[in-house]
Amino acid sequence: MPEKRPTIKKGKFSANDILLIAGILFIAINLRPALASVGPLINHIRVATGLSSSMLGLLTTLPLIAFGVVSSLTPLFTRRFGIAYTLFGALLLMTIGIGIRSLQGILPLYLGTLMFGIAIAFGNVLLPSLTKRNFSSNSGFVTSLYSSVMAIGASLAAGISVPLADGTDLGWRGSLAVWSILALIGLLLWIPQLSRMGISDQKRSYRAAMKALGKAPKAWKIAFFMGLQSFTFYVILAWLPAIVQSRGYDADYAGWMLSLSQATGILGSIIIPQWAGKKRDQRNIVVILMLVESIGVLGLLLPSLGFIALWVSLIGFVLGGTFGLALLFIVLRSKDADTATELSGMAQSIGYLVAATGPIIFGSLFDFTRGWTYSLILLFVVIIFKMYMGIGAGKPGKL
Secondary structure, eight states, rough: OOOOOOOOOTOOOOOHHHHHHHHHHHHHHHHHHHHHHTTTHHHHHHHHHHOHHHHHHHHHHHHHHHHHHTTTHHHHHHHHHHHHHHHHHHHHHHHHHHHHHHSSSSSHHHHHHHHHHHHHHHHHHHHHHHHHHHGGHHHHHHHHHHHHHHHHHHHHHHHHHHHHHHHSSSSHHHHHTTTHHHHHHHHHGGGGGTTOOOOOOOSSSSSHHHHHHHHHHHHHHHHHHHHHHHHHHHHHHHHHHHHHTTTTHHHHHHHHHHHHHHHHHHHHHHHHHHHHHHOOOOHHHHHHHHHHHHHHHHHOOGGGGGGGGHHHHHHHHHHHHHHHHHHHHHHHHHHSSSHHHHHHHHHHHHHHHHHHHHHHHHHHHHHHHSSSSHHHHHHHHHHHHHHHHHHHHHOOOOO
């Protein structure tokens, strides 16, 4: 069945549009809690399992590897099954994977993590595609809406994971398992879309499309901007609680600092895509964000400065903003929904393979030096490269 293309009216949303946006938001809110709930519980998991810092970093890195491998293959699934059914399958896999992760043993811990990582990869790729397909004229607004909801999900998970583990009979495994309920709700609420969207009727070869993107410098800059901002995001997600605890704070406070970073990320996700969506050229926005991030990282690097909540807030705001900006670049630089799916797949595949190295390298530097100084200096190096890639991605022009 050919894909049903919507008629897009700038600034106006039909009842079907609103229903689709609601479905998108329930998918979006499921794309971070399974990951964000790990960081605050890292010491619980370390004590219970005896895993090293590098192996604990793999709990965050394994989904990123799945993102990298699966993202570029997503257009093949949407051509065969359509966007709606691909996302339905992803939500089902996510529900099962989160449940498996909470079972006893090391193998289920990593197997479940891999399963929901694959599921999240599909959602990551297809939300920009849905935005281009249905809401091209309102792309900044819709991108800010669902990227902020993703940040809300991450903030909620980061904030309540330790209280759920310590303040109830759930323990850390039960605390991780509760997010399968949210995934199941998203699965049920997505069902109405199965009859509304068909399979793409695009005829061009997947291989030819990806080869063309591979020759486009702008596509690579978008991909590496996505990767470098995700590198820092997942480092913060995995290791910020441990950094905060090393400054003398307890696990609850460290968890709330991670939650604060995600909460300010919500503001970044709301403000930056809407601001950028109104501009033809986003290069100045990239430079401003990188300067603010540098201030935040410097504050973490120098404990004597105090004000840790301020530095965490700045970093969180920028990471939320750059994530929304990376998603918006995919929409703005694509000529149609199919190109958006392909560019999203390429950008997130390459990007998350870059990001996957972050938690492991960051944790390994700590293991080697027994301090956070060199690990945090690494984030300054990332900022320099991220600014270069973002300036290239922010330059006007379509692929």
